[in-house]
Amino acid sequence: MTDLPPSGTGPLYPVNLRLAGRSVLVVGGGRVATHKVAELLHCGARVTVVAPRIEAALRDDPRLTCEERAYRAGEAAGHRFVVAATDDPAVNQAVFDDGEAAGVWVNAADDPERCSATLPARLRRGSLLLTVATEGRSPALASWLRGRLEEEVGPEYAVLLDVLAAERDRIRAQGRSTEGLDWKGALGSGMLEEIRAGRIDAAKEVLRACLSSSSA
Numbered sequence: 001m002t003d004l005p006p007s008g009t010g011p012l013y014p015v016n017l018r019l020a021g022r023s024v025l026v027v028g029g030g031r032v033a034t035h036k037v038a039e040l041l042h043c044g045a046r047v048t049v050v051a052p053r054i055e056a057a058l059r060d061d062p063r064l065t066c067e068e069r070a071y072r073a074g075e076a077a078g079h080r081f082v083v084a085a086t087d088d089p090a091v092n093q094a095v096f097d098d099g100e101a102a103g104v105w106v107n108a109a110d111d112p113e114r115c116s117a118t119l120p121a122r123l124r125r126g127s128l129l130l131t132v133a134t135e136g137r138s139p140a141l142a143s144w145l146r147g148r149l150e151e152e153v154g155p156e157y158a159v160l161l162d163v164l165a166a167e168r169d170r171i172r173a174q175g176r177s178t179e180g181l182d183w184k185g186a187l188g189s190g191m192l193e194e195i196r197a198g199r200i201d202a203a204k205e206v207l208r209a210c211l212s213s214s215s216a
Helices: 031-042 089-102 139-152 156-173 183-187 191-196 200-215
Strands: 023-027 046-051 065-068 081-084 105-108 121-125 128-132
Touching: 023 031, 023 089, 031 046, 031 081, 081 089, 089 105, 121 139, 121 156, 128 139, 128 156, 156 183, 156 191, 156 200, 183 191, 183 200, 191 200
Parallel strands: 023 046, 023 081, 046 065, 081 105
Antiparallel strands: 121 128
């Protein structure tokens, strides 16, 4: 039996895009496009949806620009990021080719061969973002691992992040450096347990005590 060559995209360089206020094009108007749009709106992108048929959930959203028509050759060039969410390989290919010609990153849903950017499985807890990627080789594994993370990383981690960020901002506002402080030691000192028990002030006290001892 001949071994099959590895599928997928090959090694990926991880990066997070800042899309707030920037123009993003979504080509496709069905269920997959709806899912992609929700994440883009969460990130503050200015989203235009183009498809011959667009679901009502998208058409009725005042935050979107929706145009019920076919994709026009070359229009990917007018955006910072493009998502192709159609079931037509020819359309996905056209969008990808236009993006390549214009230097615009393109993600094609479930079509790694027509992606210059892939979208990992994601778990959000407030400002905390965890991602899982498999170089496009097994979206099912990425999704399964995200489910495992959902069980392990609950909403208390969002509170933990808020407490840490607030203390970091407080120290910097005093003109002090946050480098060299024992943040990792503080994280292992029982802060999370205090937060899980609803004792946020106690968690803050633990954090400050640990940081104070490390700066002494």
